[in-house]
Amino acid sequence: MTTTAKPAKNATTTHRSRPGVDRRPRTTEFEMLRDMTRIRRFEERCVELYSATKIRGFLHLCIGEEAIPVGVMRALTDDDAVVSTYREHGHALARGMTMGALLGEMFGKQSGCSGGRGGSMHLFDAARRFYGGNAIVGGGLPVAVGLALAEKMRGTNNVVACLFGDGAMAEGEFHESANLAALWHLPVVFFCENNLYAMGTSLAREHAQTDLALRAASYGMVAWPADGMDVLAVVDAARRAVELARSGSGPCFVELRTYRFRAHSMYDPDRYRDKAEIEQWRHRDPIPALTEKLRAAGVLSDDDLTEIEAEILTEIDKAVAEAEAAPEEPVGDLTRFVTSEPRREQ
Numbered sequence: 001m002t003t004t005a006k007p008a009k010n011a012t013t014t015h016r017s018r019p020g021v022d023r024r025p026r027t028t029e030f031e032m033l034r035d036m037t038r039i040r041r042f043e044e045r046c047v048e049l050y051s052a053t054k055i056r057g058f059l060h061l062c063i064g065e066e067a068i069p070v071g072v073m074r075a076l077t078d079d080d081a082v083v084s085t086y087r088e089h090g091h092a093l094a095r096g097m098t099m100g101a102l103l104g105e106m107f108g109k110q111s112g113c114s115g116g117r118g119g120s121m122h123l124f125d126a127a128r129r130f131y132g133g134n135a136i137v138g139g140g141l142p143v144a145v146g147l148a149l150a151e152k153m154r155g156t157n158n159v160v161a162c163l164f165g166d167g168a169m170a171e172g173e174f175h176e177s178a179n180l181a182a183l184w185h186l187p188v189v190f191f192c193e194n195n196l197y198a199m200g201t202s203l204a205r206e207h208a209q210t211d212l213a214l215r216a217a218s219y220g221m222v223a224w225p226a227d228g229m230d231v232l233a234v235v236d237a238a239r240r241a242v243e244l245a246r247s248g249s250g251p252c253f254v255e256l257r258t259y260r261f262r263a264h265s266m267y268d269p270d271r272y273r274d275k276a277e278i279e280q281w282r283h284r285d286p287i288p289a290l291t292e293k294l295r296a297a298g299v300l301s302d303d304d305l306t307e308i309e310a311e312i313l314t315e316i317d318k319a320v321a322e323a324e325a326a327p328e329e330p331v332g333d334l335t336r337f338v339t340s341e342p343r344r345e346q
Helices: 028-051 068-075 091-097 099-106 140-154 165-170 170-183 210-217 231-246 275-282 286-296 302-325
Strands: 081-082 158-165 188-194 222-228 250-257
Touching: 028 068, 028 091, 028 099, 028 231, 028 286, 028 302, 068 158, 068 188, 068 231, 081 140, 081 275, 091 099, 099 302, 140 158, 140 170, 140 188, 158 165, 165 170, 165 188, 165 210, 170 188, 188 210, 188 231, 210 250, 231 250, 231 286, 275 302, 286 302
Parallel strands: 081 158, 158 188, 188 250, 222 250
Antiparallel strands: none
16 A cells, blocks of 8 residues: 655745734745754854763764755655764754754753763654664664665655765665665665765775765666755755655665865864865855855845844753753663563553
């Protein structure tokens, strides 16, 4: 039996009225600018919280890469599944998870989406079909293939979106997953976030063939590169790939060429990149690029930007306060879920 996927949410919303400001429709581009800014400001606050030791453990930021989560999630329906990596804050927020659930998790509190047990690298939300967050490089690839196989066996037309970095393509999981996805004609889209450096090794030092889309195509799937610094290019590529996978054409691969402005993680001294290279890529920052495009089109004003920033700041402050006030897990529960719990009699 084949079910029909729910239509994607309407991306055009109505601007909330402000004193002296006319209410007018907001375009998809405006909403994507707000969403990218929201991710950027959230991650900037995470840096502050980490420096204040409120967040501990590892912390991987996607500052500079915001166009990818915002563009990819726009192409999916609520019924589609998402499998992510350890650099997944942006993916989680764009999928609809709340800042409170994310910060609660990073603070190690019970209010966190994984009960405070997983931290920054293990963000999950089954209700939103967001299956991690995976600390192992390439670890989400076989999970995505398994989910896609389940969708095919159930007869749905849901798609699985799998996001991973360029470093994962040097792992055996990628080759095994790509082969099985193509062999079994599975509805999975592989989105490779190619930021050129994996953890701290440049692409040319790690891969003999640096055209990652070409490598993926060798498995018999449709594959192509796209500009990961342009949110409009990302959403166009994502929609094309998702439509192909949903139509029964099998897996697709999109190489999203991007760049992270900060180091691999907060522990990384970032000594392997030329500072001039980083500054050069900053000129392609997806947020100012879209801002100028909307200004030129006459659909974005200084007041709009001020309102966006104010709303995001309020949301972040509230999430921080909630995470700080949330309870920690009782000591007596620390061994829960290590083994399965006895089934209760009905």
